[in-house]
Amino acid sequence: MSTTWSAPGRVTLIGDHTDYNAGLSLPFGLDRRTSVTVRRADEPILRVRSDSPGAGPVSVPARVLELPEPPAVDGWAAYPIGMAWALAQAVPGAIGPFEATVTSDVPVGIGVSSSAALEMAVGTALAELFGLDLGPAELAAAGQRAENVAVGAPTGILDQTAVMFARRDHGVLIDFADLARRAVPLGLAAAGLGVLIIDSGTRHEHGTGGYGQRRAECAEATSVLGLTSLRELGVDDLDRVRPRLAPNVFRRVRHVVTENARTARVTELLDAGRAAEIGDLLTASHASMRDDFENSVPAIDAAVAAAVDAGALGARLFGGGFGGACLALVPTDRAEQLAAAITAGVVAGGHPDPVIRLAAAADGPRREPDPG
Incomplete structure (x- = not known):
């Protein structure tokens, strides 16, 4: 069988x-x-x-x-x-x-x-x-x-x-x-919204390079501050811990702490059926990864900027970074127009044509019919 x-x-x-x-x-x-x-x-x-x-x-x-x-x-x-x-x-x-x-x-x-x-x-x-x-x-x-x-x-x-x-x-x-985990209704279709996935064409590997370095920097901060994890810090703690950390390590910490706050707020808005209000938080997340976590690349920065300039509600790098893709939250009735504008903006910046498609949230693992 x-x-x-x-x-x-x-x-x-x-x-x-x-x-x-x-x-x-x-x-x-x-x-x-x-x-x-x-x-x-x-x-x-x-x-x-x-x-x-x-x-x-x-x-x-x-x-x-x-x-x-x-x-x-x-x-x-x-x-x-x-x-x-x-x-x-x-x-x-x-x-x-x-x-x-x-x-x-x-x-x-x-x-x-x-x-x-x-x-x-x-x-x-x-x-x-x-x-x-x-x-x-x-x-x-x-x-x-x-x-x-x-x-x-x-x-x-x-x-x-x-x-x-x-x-x-x-x-x-x-x-x-x-x-702990729970399902959060996205409510995008009801809001007339969709998510564009924008493949920059820049590839990444988690087994090498910056990903491991960022993990090590976060672990260093946890050790220096005597914490079990960075989750113990809130946004109000950042000024207090800054003098105890090397500048690059502090920036990593600031991304993690502020990203937790943004994630909590996006969840609150989605739970309340206010998907159209999450865009600025997505864009702020990208700025944090670009400037504090320093895991973006120019092609993705260009795509995010082009998306927001063209009328996306928000856009951000996602995943491990150091290449890969970003997403843009867009009105579905303008998705094709925005995709063309994003491509034009990326190419104008001297980067390769991105591959762009509209994505939907799908179910997890499932049994498929036996082949043949």
């Missing part, structure tokens, strides 16, 4: 780089999905294949599931094989040899969490195939372990949690102090 599950990508409406600081985030599931079909293998191997260009089949011995450390696998296959290893660590002896086939239309490298979509599709498919008694939160935790240990990317659990608990037409408010 075989089973097929799919999982969505993720867009953070607001609340980035708050997850590993015990803060607040408000993501939603992207209406692009990764599907994984799995079946038991006839030989003692784990074999994964993908329809992506250049992603040939990869096989490893099934015995790697019993090892305390994940197998050394390069490239895209580290995610599904790492997920299988993480599940085997959570439920020893439950997973056997399998073959998996991956198809996806979730863009890679733009900050919409193609990795978590793959991990959660693999996780839910293997959970059914091998009868694993694991809930959504446990699958999300296994996905984070796979990404941290098997892939070597120092990410938090935002992406996996957002994917597992995504709900159509809703965001997922996640409080990373205790991983």
Whole structure:
């Protein structure tokens, strides 16, 4: 027998780089999905294949599931094989040899969490195939372990949690102090609004570079200030702690603290059915990431500026940053016009044509009809 599950990508409406600081985030599931079909293998191997260009089949011995450390696998296959290893660590002896086939239309490298979509599709498919008694939160935790240990990317659990608990037409408010979460009605369609996803064409990698440095700077601030997490600070505390921190570290702290406040306010407005009022908070979030967290790039700054100048209610970089994509909150009846204006503004700034599409909030993992 075989089973097929799919999982969505993720867009953070607001609340980035708050997850590993015990803060607040408000993501939603992207209406692009990764599907994984799995079946038991006839030989003692784990074999994964993908329809992506250049992603040939990869096989490893099934015995790697019993090892305390994940197998050394390069490239895209580290995610599904790492997920299988993480599940085997959570439920020893439950997973056997399998073959998996991956198809996806979730863009890679733009900050919409193609990795978590793959991990959660693999996780839910293997959970059914091998009868694993694991809930959504446990699958999300296994996905984070796979990404941290098997892939070597120092990410938090935002992406996996957002994917597992995504709900159509809703965001997922996640409080990373205790991983509490709840669905938040976005109300965009009722307000005549939509979200444009603007791919800058600049790619990023979480396994290297600035993402890990920013995490280290946040950890440094937590240590210097004698805190358990940056969540213990409010906006009113910033002037008090500033003299104790190096200037760049203080800026990182200021982003996290003010981003928590913005996320809380956006949630309040959405709960009240006032989606049209969140735009300025989105744009302020981008300015904070650009100036304080310093994880934006010129092509994305140009897209955000062009979007706001053209009449978007607000726009911001989302995801890990250092490339990727931004979003713009726009009236749906002007989405095409605004997309053209954004493209013109970005190109005028000397950057490549962005890829722009209207996105919707989608459901989390689901079982798909068996192929054939």
